[in-house]
Amino acid sequence: MSELKNDRFLRALLRQPVDVTPVWMMRQAGRYLPEYRASRTRAGSFMDLCKNPDLACEVTLQPLERYPLDAAILFSDILTIPDAMGLGLYFETGEGPRFKKTVRTQKDVDDLPIPKAETDLDYVVKAVSTIRGALNGRVPLIGFSGSPWTLATYMVEGGSSKDFREIKKLVYGQPDVLHQMLDKLALSVTDYLNAQIRAGAQAVQIFDTWGGSLTPEGYLNFSLAYMRKIVDGLIRENEGRKVPVILFTKNGGQWLEAMADVGADALGLDWMTDIGEARKRVGHKVALQGNMDPAVLYASPEAIRSQVADILQRFGSGNGHVFNLGHGITPEVDPAHAGAFIESVHELSAQYHQA
Amino acid sequence: MSELKNDRFLRALLRQPVDVTPVWMMRQAGRYLPEYRASRTRAGSFMDLCKNPDLACEVTLQPLERYPLDAAILFSDILTIPDAMGLGLYFETGEGPRFKKTVRTQKDVDDLPIPKAETDLDYVVKAVSTIRGALNGRVPLIGFSGSPWTLATYMVEGGSSKDFREIKKLVYGQPDVLHQMLDKLALSVTDYLNAQIRAGAQAVQIFDTWGGSLTPEGYLNFSLAYMRKIVDGLIRENEGRKVPVILFTKNGGQWLEAMADVGADALGLDWMTDIGEARKRVGHKVALQGNMDPAVLYASPEAIRSQVADILQRFGSGNGHVFNLGHGITPEVDPAHAGAFIESVHELSAQYHQA
Numbered sequence: 001m002s003e004l005k006n007d008r009f010l011r012a013l014l015r016q017p018v019d020v021t022p023v024w025m026m027r028q029a030g031r032y033l034p035e036y037r038a039s040r041t042r043a044g045s046f047m048d049l050c051k052n053p054d055l056a057c058e059v060t061l062q063p064l065e066r067y068p069l070d071a072a073i074l075f076s077d078i079l080t081i082p083d084a085m086g087l088g089l090y091f092e093t094g095e096g097p098r099f100k101k102t103v104r105t106q107k108d109v110d111d112l113p114i115p116k117a118e119t120d121l122d123y124v125v126k127a128v129s130t131i132r133g134a135l136n137g138r139v140p141l142i143g144f145s146g147s148p149w150t151l152a153t154y155m156v157e158g159g160s161s162k163d164f165r166e167i168k169k170l171v172y173g174q175p176d177v178l179h180q181m182l183d184k185l186a187l188s189v190t191d192y193l194n195a196q197i198r199a200g201a202q203a204v205q206i207f208d209t210w211g212g213s214l215t216p217e218g219y220l221n222f223s224l225a226y227m228r229k230i231v232d233g234l235i236r237e238n239e240g241r242k243v244p245v246i247l248f249t250k251n252g253g254q255w256l257e258a259m260a261d262v263g264a265d266a267l268g269l270d271w272m273t274d275i276g277e278a279r280k281r282v283g284h285k286v287a288l289q290g291n292m293d294p295a296v297l298y299a300s301p302e303a304i305r306s307q308v309a310d311i312l313q314r315f316g317s318g319n320g321h322v323f324n325l326g327h328g329i330t331p332e333v334d335p336a337h338a339g340a341f342i343e344s345v346h347e348l349s350a351q352y353h354q355a
Numbered sequence: 356m357s358e359l360k361n362d363r364f365l366r367a368l369l370r371q372p373v374d375v376t377p378v379w380m381m382r383q384a385g386r387y388l389p390e391y392r393a394s395r396t397r398a399g400s401f402m403d404l405c406k407n408p409d410l411a412c413e414v415t416l417q418p419l420e421r422y423p424l425d426a427a428i429l430f431s432d433i434l435t436i437p438d439a440m441g442l443g444l445y446f447e448t449g450e451g452p453r454f455k456k457t458v459r460t461q462k463d464v465d466d467l468p469i470p471k472a473e474t475d476l477d478y479v480v481k482a483v484s485t486i487r488g489a490l491n492g493r494v495p496l497i498g499f500s501g502s503p504w505t506l507a508t509y510m511v512e513g514g515s516s517k518d519f520r521e522i523k524k525l526v527y528g529q530p531d532v533l534h535q536m537l538d539k540l541a542l543s544v545t546d547y548l549n550a551q552i553r554a555g556a557q558a559v560q561i562f563d564t565w566g567g568s569l570t571p572e573g574y575l576n577f578s579l580a581y582m583r584k585i586v587d588g589l590i591r592e593n594e595g596r597k598v599p600v601i602l603f604t605k606n607g608g609q610w611l612e613a614m615a616d617v618g619a620d621a622l623g624l625d626w627m628t629d630i631g632e633a634r635k636r637v638g639h640k641v642a643l644q645g646n647m648d649p650a651v652l653y654a655s656p657e658a659i660r661s662q663v664a665d666i667l668q669r670f671g672s673g674n675g676h677v678f679n680l681g682h683g684i685t686p687e688v689d690p691a692h693a694g695a696f697i698e699s700v701h702e703l704s705a706q707y708h709q710a
Contacts, residue, residue, distance in 0.1 A: 163685055168650035172658045215648055216629045216664075253609050254628060273573045273609060293570055295523035303527045310572075330518055 002137035004202075004241075009071040010140050013244035013266045013287050015320035021312065021340050021349035022070035024142070027328030028063040029075045033335055035062045036197035046091050050077050051125040060131050064139065066335065067342045070322075071139050072202070074131060074196065076124055078146035078207055081188050082155045084115035098159040103152075104166060106174075109181045114188050116162055116193035125199045132200030143201025145193050147208035147249075148185035148230075149223035152178065171218060178222065178308070186226040190233035197235045197243050205246040205268065206230060212251020219255055224284060228262040246289055250327065253278070260285040271326035276314035287320035292341070294325040297333040308344040317352045357492035359557075364426040365495050368599035368621045368642050370675035376667065376704035377425035377699050382683030383418040384430045388690055389418045392542075401446050404559070405432050411482040412489050419494065422697045423692065425677075426494050426558070429486060431479055431549070433501035433562055436543050437510045439470035453514040457522060461529075464536045469543050472550035479547070480554045499558025500548050502563035502604075503540035503585075504578035507533065519568055526573060533577065539652060541581040545588035545680020552590045552598050560601040560623065562584060576609055583617040601644055603680060606695030608633070615640040626681035631669035642675035647696070649680040652688040656695035663699040672707045 008022035030036055039059050043049035050056060060075040083089035086098030115121060130236075132141055154160070156167040170178040186202060193204045211223040227247055236243055247259055248268025259267050260282035269278055269290035278288055296307045300311050308323075315321045323345045329338060359365075363377035385391055394414050398404035405411060415430040434452050438444035443455030458464060470476060487496055509515070511522040548559045566578040583600055591598055602614055603623025614622050615637035624633055624645035635644055651662045657686040663678075668675045680699045683695060 040407060107589050163650055165685075165687065172648075172651050172654035172662060195376065212627060215626050216632075218648075251606065251627065269570050270604065271570050272567060277571075291526075293523065293573075295518055295520060296518050296527050298524050299527035307527060330520075332520065 001299045003193065004068060004137050004140060007138045010203060010241065010244060012320060012322045013246065013289075014242060015287050017319055017353065017355075019353055020346045020353065022069040023323040023345040025063070026070050026073075026141065027342075028069065028073065028338075029059045030213070030329060031331035031354050032333045032338065033062055033066070044083065047083075047089065050080065051123045053123055053130045056123075056127040056132040057134050060127075060211050061134060064135075064339075067339055068346065069139065069342060071136055072131065073205075074124070074128055074140040074144060074201065075171065076127065076144070078144070078150065078209070079154055080121055080124055081115060081145065081192060081328050082151055084120040085112055085155075085188070089157060096160040097154060099155060102158040102166070103155045103181060104154070104170070106177050106180075109177055109184070114184055114185055114191070115325050117192040119198040121195070123197050128196050128199035128201055140202035141200060142203050142205055142246075143193060143196030144205045144207060145189045147206050147211065147223060148182045148189060148226035149211055149214070150207060150209045151185050151189075152181055153210045153213075155181075158299060162263050164188060164210070171222060173213070175221075182222065182226045183229075186229040190230045193230065194233070194235050197238055200243065201243070202238075203244045203246065204234065205248060206264075208249040208252070210245065216255065219249075219252070220258060223249065223263060224255070224258055226287065227264075232261045244287075248289070256282045266320075266322065268324065269326060274314060275311055275321075279315060279320075283320060287322060288315070288342070289322040289324050291324065291326045292330055294327050294333075297325075297329065297337045297341060299337075301337060303336055304337060305344040305348070308341065309348050310354060312345075312349050315352070323349070359495060361425055361494045364677060365596065365599060367668040367675065367677045368601065368644075369597060370642050371710065372710075374705065376676050376678050376707065377703045378678040378700040379424050379426040379428065380418070380680050380684050380693065380696075381428075382587045383424065383428065383664040383693075384414045385684060387684055387688040388417055388421070390414075398678055400652060401615055402432070402438075403445065405435065406432070408478055408481040408485045411478075412485040414644035415482075415486050416489060419490075420692075422694055423528050423701065424494065424697060426497050427486065427490055428497040428560075429479070429483055429556065430480065431499070431671070433499070433505065433564070434509055435479055435641065436470060436500065436540070437506055440467055440510075442510060451494075451515040452509060454510060457513040457521070457537060458510045459525070461532050461535075464532055464539070467536065467539055469539055469546070473545075476547060476550070480536050480550050483551050483554035483556055495557035496555060496633060497601075498548060498551030498559045500544045500559070501613065502559055502566065502578060503537045503544060503581035504566055504569070505562060505564045506538055506540050506544075508565045508568075510536075519565070526577060530576075532678065537577065537581045538584075541584040541588075545585045548585065549588070549590050552593055554599070557593075557596065558599045559589065559603065561604060561619075562660060563604040563607070565604065566604040574604075574607070575613060579610070579613055579617060580602070582619075586618045590627045596610075599642075600697070603644070611637045621677065623679065625683060629669060630666055630676075631671065634670060634675075638675055642677060643670070644677040644679050646679070646681040649682050649688075651678075654692075654695060656692060659692060659695050660699040660703070663696065663704055664703050667700075667704050667707060670707075678704070693709055
């Protein structure tokens with residue numbers, strides 16, 4: 001593998017000194033970019049795009065051609081594992097993800113296979129190695145997976161949900177069945193992320209989009225416990241470098257102390273938590289990634305710059321900050337605004353990294 | 356007015372001793388009840404039901420006929436004020452509330468009238484006095500309003516929103532315009548709640564459904580500051596009794612300290628905060644209302660009872676707890692499960708109220 005030319009992102013995740021704060025954007029390869037929409041049209045469906053390693057590589061690299069981002073993230077979907085378990089993932093226009101089969105009973109859980117990533121999710125593994133080759137050491141590549149709880153919500157509900165009715169029936173009525181399902185998912189995610197790491201992912205992020213729908217105790221038992229199992233089972237060093245792990249629970253701001261204790265290197269923050277307060281609470285244990293409200297990107301470049309300055313000032317001087325949005329960039333954002341965001345982070349952060 | 360026979364709810368809000376923990380449910384007069392659905396069908400549209408004081412009274416009392424609830428809450432919609440401002444509220448099936456006109460510019464805000472509740476919202480005032488008469492002292496009646504920020508989100512977006520794009524443009528790009536709008540809304544809400552109190556509401560709740568979509572600083576500036584203005588302007592005593600004020604910000608668990616400082620008597624909690632922890636943080640200043648996950652009601656009566664026991668134990672002995680759900684009861688809940696919930700609260704809480 002070629003030498004890494006820009007390792008700011010990996011250094012910041014390990015709380016090592018950097019020249020400027022590294023920045024990337026969740027969903028940076030996405031619909032706000034016209035070149036992405038063109039690739040998507042050529043591919044056919046969204047899943048056709050995910051399952052074609054060359055096209056997945058193409059769209060992964062698109063935002064890097066436009067912006068001086070400090071990391072690339074594998075283009076894929078969070079629901080590849082349930083799809084590989086045979087649930088039949090599909091997308092209906094304007095409806096979000098759906099599954100042909102749901103998992104709600106003891107028998108459903110018993111019948112659930114644990115996919116072997118190298119074979120059952122070979123298209124993802126192939127995409128990772130293709131992207132690593134194409135990046136040629138420019139920036140590190142992030143691999144990712146949905147968290148067991150988050151995957152389970154879609155598998156039990158059969159798609160997106162407003163109130164998580166079916167999975168909450170299991171939480172409050174049949175927790176044992178749910179725990180067995182989450183165990184299988186934790187094993188699957190561990191194998192999946194390790195396959196990504198072996199194929200070249202230099203950091204991994206676990207997306208826990210729906211952990212924030214649980215009670216505090218429910219979060220610990222049904223979401224965080226399984227992320228801990230994954231972290232315990234991950235390859236933490238590869239190619240002679242540490243492979244940092246990032247945990248991101250949307251709406252998890254009240255539980256940062258517990259999250260900081262599971263052995264991850266960094267926590268992703270949404271915009272509902274003050275990053276300065278978060279640093280005081282857990283910054284001695286983990287790096288922090290975040291946390292600008294993605295809706296700031298709808299405002300003017302001047303307003304974007306001002307919000308970037310505010311977050312940098314809240315975090316303050318020193319190590320352990322990766323700048324990001326508090327959630328994914330939305331399809332309606334003007335690409336020039338994303339550019340203003342990234343530029344502002346680099347320009348305005350230098351003052352916080354002087355020796 | 357006839358004497359109040361059950362004042363547990365009012366006493367608990369003022370952190371006075373009670374025999375058992377009082378309980379009510381947000382959206383207790385609602386679609387999960389077949390008798391509500393029948394009244395709604397007779398009324399015509401949802402707004403026809405809201406605007407007919409006799410029918411609003413009828414549905415307000417329906418849950419009290421079924422369950423030993425400790426409070427009634429006015430049946431109405433949170434968007435009556437923007438409707439009275441001339442924005443044209445309507446409901447599309449399955450789509451939630453919509454407005455014919457939106458408010459996005461300085462001119463839109465300048466043109467916005469401040470409704471006089473006694474005349475422009477006379478149907479609400481009439482409903483309150485009708486319900487008070489019909490209750491005949493059985494339990495106290497709660498009046499309510501949406502918070503200025505929450506009303507503004509609907510007025511700017513033109514309806515429900517996933518990412519609050521249009522109002523966030525104002526937050527980050529034209530905060531002055533938004534502040535003028537929120538000022539008008541705070542005046543309108545104050546007048547509206549005071550009219551409800553004069554007509555017989557014995558406590559009031561401000562619903563800040565969308566405050567949790569803001570950053571911590573944004574919450575203080577755009578939501579909490581205006582709820583404080585309202586609290587400052589409310590009639591706090593009527594008919595020789597205190598009129599308690601409850602603030603409820605969904606997803607506001609990180610900001611309870613700030614909320615406890617605005618002069619309200621109680622804070623509503625969603626289920627993402629541990630009520631025992633919340634009590635430690637703010638229980639010396641305010642009562643707490645909550646906080647069972649409404650999805651627990653999809654589980655069995657035994658599971659419901661166990662969750663009620665857990666929350667009572669977390670709160671512990673002593674005064675200042677009103678039991679509630681952490682958000683509104685959902686249409687698909689079995690009415691028998693709501694009954695099991697209410698019964699459990701009364702049965703299991705007595706032990707925490709012995710002298």
